[in-house]
Amino acid sequence: MDFQLTEDQRALRGGVRELLEGRFDAAALRGAADSKAPALDRALWRELGDAGFFSLRVPEAQGGVGLGLEEAVLVFEEAGRALLPGPLVATFLAARDVEGAAQGATVVTAVSGGLVPWLEEADVVRGDVSGAVALRSVDPLTPLHRVSGDGGEGGEGGGAAAEADLLYAAEQLGSAGRTCDMAVRYARERTQFGQAIGAFQAVKHLCAQMLVRTEVARAAVYAASVTGDAQEIAGAKLLADDAAVRGARDCLQVHGGMGFTWEADVHLHLKRAWVRAGLGQSAARAEEELAAAL
Incomplete structure (x- = not known):
């Protein structure tokens, strides 16, 4: 295959x-x-x-x-x-x-x-x-x-809700990939103590962890898009939400004090990741669905 x-x-x-x-x-x-x-x-x-x-x-x-x-x-x-x-x-x-x-x-x-x-x-x-x-x-x-409730009549329900979750997960995946690229680029450009900060072990570990989370989420999102299985979509959104939120946080850490400023784009990815994680199926409900299927 x-x-x-x-x-x-x-x-x-x-x-x-x-x-x-x-x-x-x-x-x-x-x-x-x-x-x-x-x-x-x-x-x-x-x-x-x-x-x-x-x-x-x-x-x-x-x-x-x-x-x-x-x-x-x-x-x-x-x-x-x-x-x-x-x-x-x-x-x-x-x-x-x-x-x-x-x-x-x-x-x-x-x-x-x-x-x-x-x-x-x-x-x-x-x-x-x-x-x-x-x-x-x-x-x-x-x-x-x-609003009260989670959708109501006419909202994203049934199969449309699962598809919506997968598309939110795909957006989260894109954001995770972008923040990983941003962190790696900054680690190569920013120097400290006479060398690029990407040479420091702590920064290497942050970037490596971002890449691993992104690629694991990518495999889950792509696989769920092929099967369309509701449980696989739930797992994909959990992984993509985690990759986007934690990736933006780690990217912010790589940028140091500059990452906390309004002028940097890092915070925009973190804030959007937080919002997307609140859309669609909640993490708690997805975890319960996956646990019930085991």
Whole structure:
């Protein structure tokens, strides 16, 4: 069995990365983070729609790209790597049945784990949001509301909930890979006592641990995208959440005092990882599901 990506899958991943680097680069990320109030870039949303981002799993007969969950994971991994803001998962899942979602003309959000991201910017909301209370989100690029319950009628339920969890895990995987790259690059560039800090054993260990967690999560996320098994998806999200959160923390440690500053991008990855970990199935519920299956 060949576990390597196909040429088409590598081309898809490269194309999405090129699009995001050109349209949502480091300067755009900082501009969005530094704004007083987060606002969804509707023009970018439509560009994503034109590029087939949201219609990736819509059948070709319905005007979509007609690809599978494996390709969706690759696309969302790149979105996580770029810290692309917005209710990407909910809009992606609504592309088949909400008019305009596939084209990026309609922004869809959903209740997920009792949280609703980008509620005030959404055109369509899935789930019961009566009594929603605005939260002070730790992530400056993800406004949040909280509702009672974890989804309700119309939210991410059943198979859609499992698919949402996998896509959140793919975003977490992308963020984990990016912070690992950031840590390694900084460890090579930053010097102390006449040598690069990457030569110090403690820094080597941090970078190695980040890489191991990322690659273990990658194997789990990719495997779950092939099987679509709910239990494998639960395990993949647990591993990806851990890789993203702990990876961002370790990246911050490698950066030292600079990592704690607003000017560094490290904290943005950590904050987004915290928020994503709260979306979808909770860690406690995933652990119970996996334990029951043993």
